[in-house]
Amino acid sequence: MKISGAEILVRTLIEQNVDVVFGYPGGQVLDIYDKLYSHQDEIKHILTAHEQGASHAADGYARATGKVGVVIATSGPGATNLTTGIATAYLDSVPIVAITGNVSCPLIGRDSFQEVDITGITMPITKHNFFVNRVSKLADTVREAFRIAKSGRPGPVLIDIPKDIQTSLCDYEPAEPVEADKKNAAETGIEEAVRLINESEKPYIYCGGGVITGSATEEILALAEKTDAVIGCSFMGISAIPSDNERFLGMQGMHGHYASSMAQHNSDLIIAVGARFSDRATGNKSKYAPHSKIIHIDIDNAEIDKNIAVTCGLCGDVKLTLQKIIGAVDNKKHPDWLSEVDYYKKEEYRHIVKSDDMNPVNIIETVNECADEDTVIATDVGQHQMWAAQNCKFSKPRKFVSSGGLGTMGFGLGAAIGSQIGSGAKSILITGDGSFGMCLNELTTASYYNIPVVIVIMNNGVLGMVRQWQTLFYDKHYSNTVLDRKTDFIKLADAFGMKGYRCTEIPDFKEKLQSALSGDSPVLIECLIDKDEMVLPMLPPGGSMDDIIVERLGG
Amino acid sequence: MDRNIIAVLVKNHFGVLARVASMFRRRGFNIDTLTVGETENPEYSRITATFRGDDAIKNQIIRQLMKMPDVVHISELEKSSSVSRELVLIKIKNNKDLKQDIMSVIDIFRAKVVDYGTQAMTIEITGESSKIDAFIDLIKEYGIIEICRTGIVSLQRGADSIISNIK
Ligand SMILES: Cc1ncc(C[n+]2csc(CCOP(=O)(O)OP(=O)(O)O)c2C)c(N)n1
Ligand SMILES: [Mg+2]
Numbered sequence: 001m002k003i004s005g006a007e008i009l010v011r012t013l014i015e016q017n018v019d020v021v022f023g024y025p026g027g028q029v030l031d032i033y034d035k036l037y038s039h040q041d042e043i044k045h046i047l048t049a050h051e052q053g054a055s056h057a058a059d060g061y062a063r064a065t066g067k068v069g070v071v072i073a074t075s076g077p078g079a080t081n082l083t084t085g086i087a088t089a090y091l092d093s094v095p096i097v098a099i100t101g102n103v104s105c106p107l108i109g110r111d112s113f114q115e116v117d118i119t120g121i122t123m124p125i126t127k128h129n130f131f132v133n134r135v136s137k138l139a140d141t142v143r144e145a146f147r148i149a150k151s152g153r154p155g156p157v158l159i160d161i162p163k164d165i166q167t168s169l170c171d172y173e174p175a176e177p178v179e180a181d182k183k184n185a186a187e188t189g190i191e192e193a194v195r196l197i198n199e200s201e202k203p204y205i206y207c208g209g210g211v212i213t214g215s216a217t218e219e220i221l222a223l224a225e226k227t228d229a230v231i232g233c234s235f236m237g238i239s240a241i242p243s244d245n246e247r248f249l250g251m252q253g254m255h256g257h258y259a260s261s262m263a264q265h266n267s268d269l270i271i272a273v274g275a276r277f278s279d280r281a282t283g284n285k286s287k288y289a290p291h292s293k294i295i296h297i298d299i300d301n302a303e304i305d306k307n308i309a310v311t312c313g314l315c316g317d318v319k320l321t322l323q324k325i326i327g328a329v330d331n332k333k334h335p336d337w338l339s340e341v342d343y344y345k346k347e348e349y350r351h352i353v354k355s356d357d358m359n360p361v362n363i364i365e366t367v368n369e370c371a372d373e374d375t376v377i378a379t380d381v382g383q384h385q386m387w388a389a390q391n392c393k394f395s396k397p398r399k400f401v402s403s404g405g406l407g408t409m410g411f412g413l414g415a416a417i418g419s420q421i422g423s424g425a426k427s428i429l430i431t432g433d434g435s436f437g438m439c440l441n442e443l444t445t446a447s448y449y450n451i452p453v454v455i456v457i458m459n460n461g462v463l464g465m466v467r468q469w470q471t472l473f474y475d476k477h478y479s480n481t482v483l484d485r486k487t488d489f490i491k492l493a494d495a496f497g498m499k500g501y502r503c504t505e506i507p508d509f510k511e512k513l514q515s516a517l518s519g520d521s522p523v524l525i526e527c528l529i530d531k532d533e534m535v536l537p538m539l540p541p542g543g544s545m546d547d548i549i550v551e552r553l554g555g
Numbered sequence: 556m557d558r559n560i561i562a563v564l565v566k567n568h569f570g571v572l573a574r575v576a577s578m579f580r581r582r583g584f585n586i587d588t589l590t591v592g593e594t595e596n597p598e599y600s601r602i603t604a605t606f607r608g609d610d611a612i613k614n615q616i617i618r619q620l621m622k623m624p625d626v627v628h629i630s631e632l633e634k635s636s637s638v639s640r641e642l643v644l645i646k647i648k649n650n651k652d653l654k655q656d657i658m659s660v661i662d663i664f665r666a667k668v669v670d671y672g673t674q675a676m677t678i679e680i681t682g683e684s685s686k687i688d689a690f691i692d693l694i695k696e697y698g699i700i701e702i703c704r705t706g707i708v709s710l711q712r713g714a715d716s717i718i719s720n721i722k
Contacts, residue, residue, distance in 0.1 A: 127624075
């Protein structure tokens with residue numbers, strides 16, 4: 001029996017084990033929404049306030065679960081509203097499938113009502129995209145989109161489906177869900193890597209997001225144990241390694257932990273796994289790790305030698321490649337190296353001034369005390385994000401959901417909602433007053449679906465991160481970074497139908513957070529903090545370890 | 556910097572040229588020439604691209620291309636093991652007094668006159684880029700009106716075809 005393209009789409013999604021999609025309806029996806037209506041028992045559709053929120057929700061869902069997130073939007077403005085979310089997923093290698101409607105084929109190319117060339121627009125921000133011009137190709141295109149999204153280095157894939165394709169009839173053959181391409185260990189470079197590791201006296205393992213995607217936590221720990229290495233991570237690698245592991249020094253890079261950045265800088269060998277040497281991680285490339293040889297393991301061959309020329313590049317699945325390496329390296333002990341690293345750790349603690357104030361570090365530590373190991377911590381972008389990155393504690397991967405590569409303010413609330421729905425665990429969103437202003441419309445979504453996210457706004461009254469740069473590098477010319485918006489976040493929460501609290505002291509914050517986490521509804525907690533707090537340490541842009549700023553400058 | 560020639564075998568999908576060109580542009584790679592056409596198998600097209608760059612740039616370009624789902628195979632065409640040609644049409648001013656000179660340059664380079672009028676003539680020349688550059692250099696002084704170059708096409712010497720690389 002022939003069925004419509006819209007029906008084929010929904011059935012193919014179900015076939016791919018999709019049980020939730022995020023989206024927003026419109027004229028060119030009416031047929032799809034009609035089929036979502038008939039299949040509502042099999043696929044739950046979450047209606048967001050804005051397509052951007054839906055795209056971040058699909059992204060958060062994917063980051064928290066490792067599954068493919070799905071988002072649907074109508075043509076034209078619906079489609080363009082997805083682009084920030086798609087680019088965010090692209091830069092952080094998150095598997096999502098975005099489905100857009102478009103005008104009917106005969107109307108394409110004529111600047112018809114709500115027509116945009118979304119495949120053209122998203123070409124540079126998707127792993128691949130498709131324009132479906134025949135209904136007979138629809139089911140296989142959807143399958144191929146899922147395969148591409150989750151295979152190798154994951155990423156977003158967009159499928160643009162004109163309205164007449166949705167209404168055309170065609171036969172449909174059910175199929176098994178597509179699997180990601182088979183993973184292989186690197187074929188070349190293993191011997192050289194093993195030799196470099198055996199020769200190293202000061203090994204440092206640099207974990208990127210690929211350690212999480214490639215489920216290689218165990219292998220990293222085993223390699224570190226066997227070779228007596230220390231471990232650091234990029235921003236995207238946060239939560240890959242349990243925070244309490246004694247070899248783990250935390251994030252390195254622009255706002256990285258002092259000890260982690262110093263250990264990397266003074267190592268003689270960097271073993272980079274699933275990382276891409278972003279400029280935020282390396283600082284000035286010509287001064288990056290001057291005494292270190294570099295081994296780079298990545299599933300994406302194009303990452304090898306892209307940003308940093310390496311001594312030994314291995315292209316392959318990180319887990320399988322590490323297994324081969326672990327089997328072949330010698331057992332080593334490097335007591336001198338470990339005591340050098342200990343010294344860096346002590347130096348790091350020396351710069352930390354403790355107090356009981358409502359300051360960012362105490363807020364995050366309170367979050368650590370109240371969250372359990374399954375809680376997902378999502379963030380927006382700015383100082384609050386870096387404080388979270390530096391201080392949040394994790395014991396399982398996929399628990400830190402934050403926009404690294406694109407640094408998308410407004411990512412947080414949608415992502416927190418998506419990751420809560422995906423993981424089933426509580427989500428805590430750590431956001432800033434600026435970022436929250438970009439996504440607070442999604443309070444409707446949290447409220448309507450009663451999604452247990454706890455929104456912690458670190459309200460410093462400023463666009464803190466930009467202001468920090470103005471303080472340090474622009475003679476305190478606070479151009480447009482002071483927010484005097486008079487927004488009452490508590491009334492706002494109330495208006496959206498949820499509880500809101502304002503906290504000025506840590507014990508009160510702790511109590512509110514605990515009670516929010518024990519409930520089943522969204523709660524907003526506003527924490528008032530000082531506008532002059534800074535994220536430290538900081539490697540100035542283009543600088544190297546010699547330029548690191550560790551203490552707040554006077555005045 | 557070295558001149559590199561690569562042949563990129565791509566699935567003959569809608570928009571594939573735009574995808575490849577978009578990748579070059581977005582990543583700041585400079586293409587000197589780009590030609591595209593169907594192969595003996597209509598499922599595939601062949602893109603021939605030439606660009607200047609050291610090994611690091613060349614490797615990056617090849618690896619970025621290989622990542623694209625529509626790209627099936629890439630061959631590097633080394634000068635010693637391939638034949639490369641470019642076809643150029645050059646329209647120059649006709650000049651009674653210098654006609655003999657022009658004709659002898661055309662002869663020496665085995666070019667052809669494909670259109671002739673009292674005001675102008677159009678010359679067709681095929682060859683390796685170095686030959687074409689030399690020819691243009693010589694003919695320049697007679698007054699070039701316009702030039703149209705196809706860009707380089709290139710095949711590996713020997714009996715293999717690029718499609719035979721598909722597994
Ligand atoms: C969409 C978007 N616009 C602008 C920026 C630039 N930007 C980076 S951090 C920041 C300030 C963020 O302010 P807020 O959310 O209040 O966080 P804070 O730094 O104060 O903690 C800005 C404007 C961005 N990252 N994303
Ligand atoms: Mg702020």
